[in-house]
Amino acid sequence: GAVVSQHPSWVICKSGTSVKIECRSLDFQATTMFWYRQFPKQSLMLMATSNEGSKATYEQGVEKDKFLINHASLTLSTLTVTSAHPEDSSFYICSATSSSVSTDTQYFGPGTRLTVL
Amino acid sequence: GENVEQHPSTLSVQEGDSAVIKCTYSDSASNYFPWYKQELGKRPQLIIDIRSNVGEKKDQRIAVTLNKTAKHFSLHITETQPEDSAVYFCAASRGYGNKLVFGAGTILRVKS
Numbered sequence: 402g403a404v405v406s407q408h409p410s411w412v413i414c415k416s417g418t419s420v421k422i423e424c425r426s427l428d429f430q431a432t433t434m435f436w437y438r439q440f441p442k443q444s445l446m447l448m449a450t451s452n453e454g455s456k457a458t459y460e461q462g463v464e465k466d467k468f469l470i471n472h473a474s475l476t477l478s479t480l481t482v483t484s485a486h487p488e489d490s491s492f493y494i495c496s497a498t499s500s501s502v503s504t505d506t507q508y509f510g511p512g513t514r515l516t517v518l
Numbered sequence: 519g520e521n522v523e524q525h526p527s528t529l530s531v532q533e534g535d536s537a538v539i540k541c542t543y544s545d546s547a548s549n550y551f552p553w554y555k556q557e558l559g560k561r562p563q564l565i566i567d568i569r570s571n572v573g574e575k576k577d578q579r580i581a582v583t584l585n586k587t588a589k590h591f592s593l594h595i596t597e598t599q600p601e602d603s604a605v606y607f608c609a610a611s612r613g614y615g616n617k618l619v620f621g622a623g624t625i626l627r628v629k630s
Contacts, residue, residue: 433615444607444620445562452615494561496618504614505550505569509561 402428405497407510414485415518422480422513424495430475431497435507436468439492451478485517520545522610524621531598533630541608541621542590548610551584551591552618556605565606566593598628 404427414420424434433452437445449470451457457470469481478497482489492514496507521544531537543551549570554562568575568582568591575582579598584591595602605625609618 435617444622445618447617447619450617492559498615500614505611506552506564506567507618509563511561512559514559 403499403506403508404428405431405495405508405510407493407495407513409513410511411514411516413516413518416486417484419481419483420485420515422482422493422495422515424478424480424497424510426476426497426499426508429497429499429501431478431499432475433498434472434478435496435498436470436478436480437494437496439494439512441492445494448480482515485515487517490515490517520548520610520619522608522619522621524608524624526624527622528625528627530627530629533598533600533628535598537593537595537598537602537626537628539593539606539608539624539626540590541592541610542588543610543619544589545610545612545619546589547612550611550613551582552609552611553580553582553593554607554609556607556623562607595626598626600628600630602626603628 406425408423436448439445448463449457449459451472459465472478494512495510524541552567555565556562579596581594605623608621611618
């Protein structure tokens with residue numbers, strides 16, 4: 402149980418275009434989802450926290466107009482990278498928590514490798 | 519906000535030896551401390567976690583200790599095997615629904 406999926410697993414796009422990444426909880430309801438970014442050989446850095454039906458809370462330094470997060474249902478959150486640039490190339494990972502599965506544990510998706518040309 | 523420091527950044531051990539990775543945190547309100555193993559290009563995999571009401575937890579070859587007073591926690595891997603080679607991250611959180619703050623990671627190499 403507690404499986405989180407992400408789609409796509411990798412994407413290559415041209416500079417200036419937008420890319421949408423989906424994060425789904427497959428067998429539980431995710432009341433809170435988190436979006437992380439991981440650059441090569443670095444740690445995971447939280448970008449934003451999203452609760453179903455409310456606006457995401459962004460970490461300091463993360464542009465909310467560039468990284469649009471929508472958590473429209475208890476099983477789906479999306480991250481849209483708008484007007485992507487090469488410096489946005491990274492590994493984007495979501496995680497989800499649910500009071501029905503475990504109170505503290507975050508379940509991670511497999512990640513999405515974004516490459517902006 | 520929370521700050522988590524992790525040491526060492528790299529650790530090489532001989533197969534069968536023990537490995538210890540240490541983390542310190544700054545937020546006294548943090549009460550949940552997971553450890554993750556990440557292989558290249560893969561998602562972080564939870565290997566063990568500990569909550570602030572417990573001082574030590576063990577799962578086969580893996581153990582975690584927590585010192586709330588000193589605000590530090592450690593991962594202990596005994597009888598290391600080549601498949602233990604990966605990047606290990608510690609993290610701290612205020613618990614359910616709260617964000618995880620990660621340490622910088624430790625590259626563990628187990629030499630056979």
